[in-house]
Amino acid sequence: MIGLDVGSTTAKIVKIESGEVKYQITSTHNWKDLVKGIEKDDIISTGYFRNSVPHRASVTEITAAIYGVSHYFSDVDVIVDIGGQDTKVIDVKRNNFIINDKCSAGTGAFLEFIAGYFRMDLDELGRLHLKADRIPDINNTCGVFAISEMISQLVAGYSKEEVIAGMHYAFARRVSSMIPQAQIIVLIGGTVKNEGMVMALRDILKKKILIPTEPQIINALGALKYYC
Structure with missing residues (x-):
């Protein structure tokens, strides 16, 4: 059996062999x-397109996230899944969740937008954040307004690295506003690979934040574990 997570921007496949993910x-x-040579009855799907791909059964992203995270961490209050097109905040203790899927603010798409403006690869943003000496105050995480603020800060004398760090903090504030009171927070999703954004979120939340070794595959793993 394999877990298949077909999300808005990436697809992930997970299998467990001899206890190894x-x-x-x-x-x-x-x-x-990813599924060449794999029978439909061996696929448990999740993600945006979970019902559009061949599968034996499908699992919601919320359920998949909970089961996937439990493979690594036994005690969790809140799971924050930062995806390409939405962000899901799952309150495990209170059995509740919030989804931001109405605009790009607080999602991977926003950071892709910023990377596009600076004409760099997405993974460069986190590295440049580490070179920032100052953090400019940027409030908008919405399209044109964010670009306007970035330009204003660049004109004011802030470096590219500092403006990127400011955008990470603006992004982190947007995400943190969705998170309920919690002591242990787990971050998952491809966006979590951005170390600058994670640094900003840690600084703002000042809570215990855990990240799986490969945060991008957690939902695929969870779909597999839920069914098996």
């Missing part, structure tokens, strides 16, 4: 490459 990641458009 093995996985592959590709773009959503290439999800078929």
Whole structure:
């Protein structure tokens, strides 16, 4: 059996062999490459397109996140799944969740927008954050307004690295506003690989934040564990 998470931007496949979690990641458009030679009855799907791909059973992203995180951490208050097109905050203790899917603020798409403005790869944002000496105050995390603020701060003399750090803090504030009172928070999703954003979120929340070794595959793993 394998877990298949076909999200808005990437597709992930997970299987467990001799107790070891093995996985592959590709773009959503290439999800078929992940399941070549795998029978439909061996696939448990989750993600945006979970019902559009062949599967034996499908699992919601909320359920998949809970089961996937439990593979690594036994005591969790809140799970924050920062995806490409939405952010899900799952209150495990209170059995509740919040989804931000109405705009790009607080999602991976926003950071892609920022990377596009600076004409750099997405993974460069986190590294540049570490070079910032100052953090400019940036409040908007919405499209045109964010760009306007970035330009204003660049004109004011802040460096590219500092403006990127400011955007990470603006992003982190947007995400933190969705998070209920909690002591132990687990971050998952591809966006969590951005160390600058994670640093900003740690600084703002001042709570215990845990991150799985590969945060991008947690939902695929959870789909598999839920069914098996």
